[in-house]
Amino acid sequence: xxxxxxxxxxxxxxxxxxxxxxxxxxxxQVTALVGPNGAGxxxxxxxxxxxxxxxxxxxxxxxxxxxxxxxxxxxxxxxxPQRSQLVAALPVRAVVAAARYAHHGWLGMPRPIDRAVVxxxxxxxxxxxxxxxxxxxxxxxEQQRVLVARALATDAPCVLMDEPTAALDVGHALGxxxxxxxxxxxxxxxxxxxxxxxxxxxxxNRIAMLHRGxxxxxxxxxQVLVEAHLATAFHVAPVPGGALGxxxxxxx
Amino acid sequence: xxxxFVLLILAAILAxxxxxxxxxxxxxxxxxxxxLDLRLMRTACAGLAGAALAVxxxxxxxxxxxxLASPDVIGTTAGATLGGQLALVAHAALVGVLPLWxxxxxxxxxxxxxxxxxxxxxxxAAAGRGGGGGGGIVAVxxxxxxxxxxxxxxxxxLTSLAAGRWELARALTGFGMGGVDGKGIGHIAxxxxxxxxxxxxxxxxxxxxxxxxxxxxxxAALGVDTGRARRWLLAWTALLAAAAVAVGxxxxxxxxxxxxxxxxxxxVEHRRLVPAAALGGAALLILCDVVARAxxxxxxWFGIPGPGELPLGVVTGLIGGPVFLMLLIRARxxxxx
Numbered sequence: 001x002x003x004x005x006x007x008x009x010x011x012x013x014x015x016x017x018x019x020x021x022x023x024x025x026x027x028x029q030v031t032a033l034v035g036p037n038g039a040g041x042x043x044x045x046x047x048x049x050x051x052x053x054x055x056x057x058x059x060x061x062x063x064x065x066x067x068x069x070x071x072x073x074x075x076x077x078x079x080x081p082q083r084s085q086l087v088a089a090l091p092v093r094a095v096v097a098a099a100r101y102a103h104h105g106w107l108g109m110p111r112p113i114d115r116a117v118v119x120x121x122x123x124x125x126x127x128x129x130x131x132x133x134x135x136x137x138x139x140x141x142e143q144q145r146v147l148v149a150r151a152l153a154t155d156a157p158c159v160l161m162d163e164p165t166a167a168l169d170v171g172h173a174l175g176x177x178x179x180x181x182x183x184x185x186x187x188x189x190x191x192x193x194x195x196x197x198x199x200x201x202x203x204x205n206r207i208a209m210l211h212r213g214x215x216x217x218x219x220x221x222x223q224v225l226v227e228a229h230l231a232t233a234f235h236v237a238p239v240p241g242g243a244l245g246x247x248x249x250x251x252x
Numbered sequence: 253x254x255x256x257f258v259l260l261i262l263a264a265i266l267a268x269x270x271x272x273x274x275x276x277x278x279x280x281x282x283x284x285x286x287x288l289d290l291r292l293m294r295t296a297c298a299g300l301a302g303a304a305l306a307v308x309x310x311x312x313x314x315x316x317x318x319x320l321a322s323p324d325v326i327g328t329t330a331g332a333t334l335g336g337q338l339a340l341v342a343h344a345a346l347v348g349v350l351p352l353w354x355x356x357x358x359x360x361x362x363x364x365x366x367x368x369x370x371x372x373x374x375x376x377a378a379a380g381r382g383g384g385g386g387g388g389i390v391a392v393x394x395x396x397x398x399x400x401x402x403x404x405x406x407x408x409x410l411t412s413l414a415a416g417r418w419e420l421a422r423a424l425t426g427f428g429m430g431g432v433d434g435k436g437i438g439h440i441a442x443x444x445x446x447x448x449x450x451x452x453x454x455x456x457x458x459x460x461x462x463x464x465x466x467x468x469x470x471x472a473a474l475g476v477d478t479g480r481a482r483r484w485l486l487a488w489t490a491l492l493a494a495a496a497v498a499v500g501x502x503x504x505x506x507x508x509x510x511x512x513x514x515x516x517x518x519x520v521e522h523r524r525l526v527p528a529a530a531l532g533g534a535a536l537l538i539l540c541d542v543v544a545r546a547x548x549x550x551x552x553w554f555g556i557p558g559p560g561e562l563p564l565g566v567v568t569g570l571i572g573g574p575v576f577l578m579l580l581i582r583a584r585x586x587x588x589x
Contacts (some may be wrong), residue, residue: 001585049473074475085467087317088520098463138577154474 001027001061002050003158010040010047010057017043019213020056020120025206027110027189029155030180034194035222036234039210041193042082045160048191049079056126059157060189064159074102078151080161084143086135092146093131096121099153121153122146125179132241140167148179159183165199177203209233255524258517262531269538270295274544281536296440297432298541298564299534301500302510304447305329306533307454308492309507310525314461315485316379318392320579322507323493326392327371327399330489332497334403335367336360337410337424345418356423357438357498361446364494366477371399372486430501432541443499450492451530457485458522465520503565505572506533512579540567 003025005117010018018040025031033041040105047054058065060076063241066078078099079139086095089180099121100114124126125145130138135146144164151159162178165173177199184190184205200207200221207224209217211233217224273295274288280290300355309322316326323329339359343350379395407428414421456520460481463471468478496503510533511525518524 046469051469070477071475072471074473077468077473079473081470081473085470086465089467090462090465092519094462094521095466098459098466098474101459101463105483106476107456108459150474154532 001157001189003191004057004059005044005048006057006059008044008054008058010043010048010052010054017213018054020126021210021215023215023218025158025189025191028184028187029044029205030190030192030234031190032183032194032200032207032208032221034200034207035210035216038215039233041210041228042162045079045162045191045193048160048217049073052206071102074156076152076156076158078154078156078157078159080144080147080151080164082163082166084135084145084147085139089134089136091131092122092127092133092135093118095135095146096131096150096153099150102154102156117153117155118149119221121149124152125149126175136204139162141169142167142202144176148176152183157187158189159191161190161196163193166195173199197225197230255528258514258528259531262528262535265529266299266308266535266538269542270299270450273298273538273542278547284301288446290365290507292436293435293440294432294541295343295538297435297499298537300447300535301496302431302438302506302533302535304443304492304496304533305506305537306504306529307526308489308496309533310511310522310529311452311454311457311485311492312507313323314464314522315489315512316390317465318575319512320384320508320576321392322505322511323368323394323489323496324502324504324506325508325576326375326396327403328368328375328489328493329497330400330403330407330500331371332364332368332494333428333502334407334410334453334588335363335365335370335494336427336497336501337363337407338367339363339428340421340423341410341414344414344417345407347419351438355438356434357442359548361494361498362443364491364497368490368497369487371403374399374492376482376486386395419568426563427564428565429503430568431544431563432500433561436501439499443495444497446491450488451526451546453484453488454492455523455526457481458526461485461522466584473583483571503537503568505568505576506537508579509572509575510536512575525577527567537564537568540571543567563581 005021005023008018008021009016021044033044035041043052046052048058065073096118097110097114100110100117119128122131124147125147127142127145130142130146135143138146144167164176168176180190180192180203204221206219208215208223209224210231216233217229227237230238231249237249274291277287277291282571305323312321312323313319335419339362340356343356343359377394379391411421411424414424460476462475463474510529514525514528514532518528541564544564544567547562
């Protein structure tokens with residue numbers, strides 16, 4: 001089972017945000033999407049989720065996502081946004097239980113198994129103690145863990161995460177990246193957008209570097225995070241002798 | 253707080269409201285049977301309209317992710333009122349052509365439904381559904397204001413055109429001010445299935461509304477067909493607003509106040525809020541109708557015969573207006589407006 005993206009093009013007006021992007025993300029692996037601001041990373045995730053009109057073919061486990069209903073797609077693909085837009089004071093348990101919507105639809109009632117799945121998902125992200133709290137009162141790090149729990153509670157075999165560490169301190173960020181590896185180890189296909197290249201290097205089995213809406217490089221971290229690609233996409237160069245540091249290049 | 257306990261308290265308040273309503277008026281409980289029957293009709297109409305408006309308010313606030321939305325604030329009630337007035341005028345114009353059994357109260361709900369649906373569609377097209385940030389709230393409120401003003405102008409035009417036919421003009425004016433007096437079993441028989449269906453639908457779509465609170469993108473990613481959900485929620489909101497206007501005329505602020513007052517006790521989850529709002533809305537409007545009847549207005553005003561009782565729409569407006577202003581001020585302080 002893998003997520004296959006073939007010749008994906010997304011346009012906004014006359015501008016191509018993504019141009020003929022092809023990518024394969026395997027199950028059991030963490031695939032990181034990196035690239036400068038505006039490269040099209042989040043757009044790619046939203047196109048996979050069917051939230052944007054696009055051209056090309058996107059399939060998971062051989063199923064064409066374009067022909068699936070929103071409910072069927074949500075059972076295959078889970079999504080962790082950078083920040084939730086939730087404005088109301090919903091309890092954490094209700095936020096995570098929303099993930100079960102894909103399994104019984106608009107009319108369904110939560111069953112005992114749904115409650116068990118929600119508890120298990122909260123437990124996996126070490127957020128069971130937050131279950132009775134109101135989502136909006138949580139810190140950014142706690143909210144992010146709850147959103148990951150919501151994605152886990154969908155039971156989807158593919159998880160997309162959009163900059164999940166953006167609002168987190170270094171400790172929580174490391175914990176979350178460790179969780180993405182553990183998710184992949186359970187047989188899920190994990191695709192994660194990351195801004196920090198050192199995080200991508202440490203976490204991902206494979207990195208796809210986007211630049212101006214196209215794939216600049218795709219492969220194992222040590223083949224992608226090389227001087228030529230970094231200079232093209234980010235205008236930076238690795239600091240000599242430093243494994244994870246970078247310095248800005250002179251703009252020509 | 254446990255939902256069952258909240259619902260029990262609200263049911264008790266509703267029962268007391270009904271008892272007070274039946275006992276309010278000349279003769280109290282000891283009045284003649286015909287008077288008690290009339291009070292029972294208006295109490296039932298007030299209860300139905302209150303329940304429908306409160307539940308419509310819950311749905312509209314969920315759909316627009318906007319705590320300041322309600323059917324009257326966003327122009328839906330005004331749309332339903334104009335639709336109802338057009339239905340009354342059409343009925344009066346075609347009175348020789350239409351079959352005798354087709355009474356005005358039978359065409360009224362259809363007119364209200366078309367008017368409410370049209371107003372909601374205009375709002376959705378003009379203001380969108382984001383509503384999460386300040387711009388969204390302001391866009392919804394401003395568009396609702398414009399719709400209400402335009403519909404009010406058309407309603408005024410209709411009333412002035414009908415001035416030649418005194419009975420029709422009086423009916424249009426009374427309908428526009430809101431009230432449950434003079435309603436019969438026909439109104440109730442038509443409204444009961446609409447209101448019950450609307451409340452049932454609001455409860456059923458409650459989980460979808462919960463998901464929509466996180467915005468359409470997140471809801472869609474969780475499996476909500478957002479286009480379909482939006483269409484159904486609009487349709488049920490229009491139906492509830494239309495049923496409320498058909499039995500109670502233009503009544504403001506019930507859909508705004510009741511969900512706000514109940515959320516601290518039920519939480520924001522829609523399947524908990526909907527039954528509580530139905531009971532609370534019914535009780536509130538029955539009590540407002542009691543106030544409308546109990547306030548002494550005097551037999552004459554400057555030598556002109558007085559209206560006999562305060563119009564119900566005036567009571568809900570006088571109570572709801574300050575509450576709405578308070579919520580606006582609070583939203584400004586919290587930086588959400």
